[in-house]
Amino acid sequence: MxxxxxxxxxxxxxxxxxxxxxxxxxxxxxxxxxxxxxxxxxxxxxxxxxxxxxxxxxxxxxxxxxxxxxxxxxxxxxxxxxxxxxxxxxxxxxxxRPAGLLRLTVPRSVVPILLEPLIASFCQAYPEIEVEIAASEKLVDLATEGFDAGIRMGQFIDADMVAVPMTLPFRFVIVGSPAYFARRDRPECPDDLRQHACLRLRRSNGALAPWSLKDGDHAIEMAVSGPFIANDFPTMLSAAVEGVGLAQVPEPIAAESVRAGKLVSVLEPFAPMAPGVFLYYPSRRQIMPKLRAFIDHVKSRSNANKNRVHVDGR
CATH class of the missing domain: 1.10.10.10 (Winged helix-like DNA-binding domain superfamily/Winged helix DNA-binding domain)
Known part of the structure; x- marks a missing residue:
């Protein structure tokens, strides 16, 4: 009983x-x-x-x-x-006071290019806070899973969340390796993609994500095909570097490989814009000091990066 x-x-x-x-x-x-x-x-x-x-x-x-x-x-x-x-x-x-365990859910792609330098400076500034990163593409319920906040691209964040920008808006670019283009002609328009090996992304809900492009003010979604499917952008990017096919990824993720000559960007006039990456958390009146400290740190770093962009003219 x-x-x-x-x-x-x-x-x-x-x-x-x-x-x-x-x-x-x-x-x-x-x-x-x-x-x-x-x-x-x-x-x-x-x-x-x-x-x-x-x-x-x-x-x-x-x-x-x-x-x-x-x-x-x-x-x-x-x-x-x-x-x-x-x-x-x-x-x-x-x-x-800012102390305790701060749990964040983040996609794998943002860890090396965005989160690692941010977390390093945050841990130095707040030694009494322990930061736990759960790197996954899965969209989780923050409260149910015990997370203080999450980091995602803006289009995937629910409207009832408070969102703090961590990056400026960026393009989704299509890239391929020089070895791939040695075998295939570069696409000149979106329809040419039907003749190419296009790497695809499987979302956390199990669906295959279409490729998004723009033609002037018109948005285009294409169901592409190819020999490889991944569930995160870094894996897809690595496959593109190896010449498996073309990949559509956030431009900041591909930037280093493009600069190094490992990848070539194509169809740039058709690249759509994404709102950027955001820190998000539930809307509530009282925020624990550990999360407030991280929010303020993100805002400080974000403002510094924006000022650097204005000064450099990029």
């Missing part, structure tokens, strides 16, 4: 008064310690004894002692109450 372990309302009332009286063996000293009147302490003890169903103290005009029931109650109640006080203190500290 299932037992009911729910704590009754008011079950802890009077326990602090009991422990103070038991420690001092005095109602007057307990009242002074707790900052209440002696009559208030006496009333709390009477209510507690009535609820417990046993007399806890032996009272005389000169002394206060514990009954056997009181001794047993003390032996169990004192360590339990001390644990509650300690738990409250720990929670209060986490609510007042």
């Amino acid at each position: 299932k037992q009911n372990f729910t704590v009754r309302q008011g079950a802890l009332d009077g326990v602090e008064a009991f422990l103070s009286v038991a420690q001092h063996r005095s109602f007057r000293k307990a009242a002074a310690e707790l900052g209440v009147s002696t009559s208030a302490i006496s009333q709390s003890i009477r209510v507690l004894e009535a609820r417990v169903g046993a007399t806890l103290f032996i009272r005389t005009t000169r002394s206060v002692g514990l009954t056997e029931a009181g001794e047993r109650f003390l032996s169990r109640a004192k360590p339990a109450f001390e644990e509650l006080v300690a738990a409250s203190e720990i929670a209060r500290e986490l609510g007042q």
